[in-house]
Structures are given as structure tokens and as C-alpha cells.
Amino acid sequence: MSLITCPLHTAARRFGEALAIDGQGHPMSYIELDGRVSALCHHLQQQGVRAGHHLGYIGKNRLEGILLLYAAMRLGAVFVPLSPRFPEAQQQQLITELRIQWLWHDEASPVECTARPLTLTSGYEPTLWRFDASAPVSMILTSGSSGHPKAAMHHTLNHLAAAEGSQDRTPLAKGDRWLLSLPLFHIGGLAILWRCLGCGATVVLPDSPDPAEALANQALTHLSLVATQLKRILDREQGTELLGSLKVLLLGGGPIPAPLLEALKSLPLKALTSYGMTEMGSQITTGPANAEGLSGFPLAGRQVRIEEGIIQVRGESRFLGYYRDGNLETPFDHEGWFSTKDRGQWVGEQLKVLGRADNMFISGGENVQPEAIEAVLKRCEGVEEAVVVPVPDEEFGLLPVAVVKGDWDEAALNRRVMKKLPRFMRPRRYLPWSPALETGSLKVSRARVMEWVTRLDKKD
The missing domain is CATH 3.30.300.30 (ANL, C-terminal domain)
Known part of the structure; x- marks a missing residue:
């Protein structure tokens, strides 16, 4: 058991009136966010939520999802976000398989299931919370690009370690503004919350699904994109100017087309690429964006090795295991190494991912x-x-x-x-x-x- 003061409460004391959340008409300081989450914890307890309960969230990137994650952390419950794009039958199946007892849905007619509906309060009640940071706090589904998706379980210490290691090559500070452009049911979206929490930066909720609109209107300093999204921005009139406010542009792993890299050269931003996965809390390696397919250098707190051509990883951000039928499967060897099933090689000190072994x-x-x-x-x-x-x-x-x-x-x-x-x-x-x-x-x-x-x- 690792009893610690809630990281959100610590952030409220450290960063005070600094903006924790902005966008969608919900500007909120760290002090306000701390109070809102405390009030929500009491409200959830009154509804019957207890430590160990699984709290489902089906919705877009909204304030409610952020509040529910931090409330789950304080209560010892588990935040389980599901994609609203899943067919209703698949949502029902996952709710049953993942034993979700409580569900918040942003649609007027939510999916019919056995989970009890959650209501969220808008009250304010600052309270000091201490909790077990080694208890499970989230389950995130892997991409499921082939076969049925798996549910990777993390505790708070895993997420905090992932965020701390990200700072190694992705600088983020109080006053910076990172757009929550990736969904909360994706580890890349969830990781943005933990990164900002640790350094007093602002999570920017998108006012529009188009990142170009957010760049034009929401004063961003940090942005996560895939190469296709970047191309669409640069293809727009004054696309380069839209990127002018950015300090850091984190691009999806893999080769970045040379024309895109050339277009970024004139900008004073730091263009990065990375290799990451759900099981490691997001980023594993990060380095300069490039056309050669290099994925960067291992981040602090992550260990990476290649055994018989396969990338293996371990470290403080490594997940607890896969949740399945009420049990936790731990696919690690006796030294704690997790096989990614990705093929890779070292190019100098940088990792190059060659593709999935099973593809x-x-x-x-x-x-x-x-x-x-x-x-x-x-x-x-x-x-x-x-x-x-x-x-x-x-x-x-x-x-x-x-x-x-x-x-x-x-x-x-x-x-x-x-x-x-x-x-x-x-x-x-x-x-x-x-x-x-x-x-x-x-x-x-x-x-x-x-x-x-x-x-x-x-x-x-």
C-alpha cells in the first residue's frame, strides 16, 4: 500500500489560481478543480460508489470525464472510459466483461445495460484526501487492431511515472496549454491529463473537433497529432501561421513525410516523434521528428531491450496487467519485462520500430x-x-x-x-x-x- 496525498490536492496547493482546464466554457483553476472533485467524491459515495468499483464513462472529451477520473482516483475506484463509437452491442458486452457497476453517458438515451447510471454534481467542497496510489485507478482498452481489445490496468503511480518521464524530452510547464485532442479512452489522451497535473499546465478542452480551429482560437502551446492531421493543417491557407504559437508538436510514431518536416523547419517549435503503447502509460521513447522512422531515445524511468529482434520494456510506468473475467493477467517474465511483440533495432542510441511480429x-x-x-x-x-x-x-x-x-x-x-x-x-x-x-x-x-x-x- 502506498498512501499519498492526492496529486490534484498537491497541484492545487502548488499552482493555486493557475488554469487547470480551459475550453468548452469551463475555465477552472487548480483550486476550483480540487474543490469540484472533492464535492463529486462525496456525491458519488452517497450514490453508493465504493473503493474497487468500476466507473464507466462513454462520452467525448468533456469536463465530466476529467472530474470522474480524479474522483475515481480519490475513492479508490477504477475509471473505465469506452469509445462512444463502439456499436451498442459491443458497449453492452464490454460493460459486462469489465464488470462496470456504474456508468456515465453523455447521450440522452444511453446504452441499456446492467450498470447503474451515475449523476455528477457541480458543487464545491475543498477537502484533503489521502489514498492508496498503488490501487488500480484506470482500465484502458488496447487498440484491438486485430482480435478483441484487452483492458490494460494501471494505478496512480504508473500514470505519475509516465508523466514524469515524459518531461525528459517533452518539456511542459505552468502556463503551457496542451489540447486534449486525443480521446480519453485512448492512453494518449489520458496521459495529457497526468502530464499537465504534475507541472501546473492547462488541459485545453477542444471547442471544435478540428485541431486547426483550436490552433486559431485557443492559444495552444502543445499539440499531439498524427501525420495526416498535420498535412491537413499545412494544406490550409495560412496553415504554417496556425502552428506559430506552438512550443511542442508531438507526432505519432513512424516515419514523417519529408515535405512535412521541411514545412516545419521555419517554425520555432520542437517537433517530436515517439513510440508508445497503452501498457506503458503512453510514451516509451521520444526524439526529433524524422523521415527515417526513428522513434527516439528511451525516456527516464523506462527500460528498453531487444531480445531475438523483439522489443521488451519495463519500468515504473508499466501496467499492472490485463483485466479479464475479474482477474488480472500479468504477462511479464520473472524480471518484470513485457514483450511488446513489436520488432525493433537500435540505430545508435535511438530505437527504430520495424513492425509487429504477428503481422x-x-x-x-x-x-x-x-x-x-x-x-x-x-x-x-x-x-x-x-x-x-x-x-x-x-x-x-x-x-x-x-x-x-x-x-x-x-x-x-x-x-x-x-x-x-x-x-x-x-x-x-x-x-x-x-x-x-x-x-x-x-x-x-x-x-x-x-x-x-x-x-x-x-x-x-
């Missing part, structure tokens, strides 16, 4: 890594997204097929691939992107692409 397939006796082909395609002019999947072939067993989004030329793509990769890795077909592949998720579902290509081949 690799054999074509004519040769190992094909889809992510290696995708990295080359994404650097081609006009390409916004590319996913490579295997399709059956009588002669070779499996052959790579690329599904490509954007305005591209097949001959140009082929020339680029043939110049950069062995001939056996050349996609045998290039298919145009389909709206059916859009899920609203931060990651493209490789399984969904595979199913779509299979259906397309059967029609032919």
Missing part, C-alpha cells in the same frame, strides 16, 4: 513485413495512408496487396518500392481506399482492411 508473413519463402512497405509508400507524394495485407496465391502462398489513401500514381509507387525494398516485397496490387475502412479510431484496423480485401476478391 509478418511468408511469400515464396521470404519474410515480408507489411510495415516496412507501408513506411516507403507513406513517403510517396499524394499518399495519406497505406495498409499492406497478405492475400492467398497458388504459387507464392501469400502476396502483398496495398490499400492506399490519397491522390497517387501506381507507377510512381512501384518505382519507389523497387528502389527501396527487395523485389519480393513489391505489392502485386494497389487498391484505392474505401470509406468502409474508416472507423473514427486513431489507428487503422488491419483486420478490417483484410476483411474488406477478402470480400473484394470474392466479388471478383
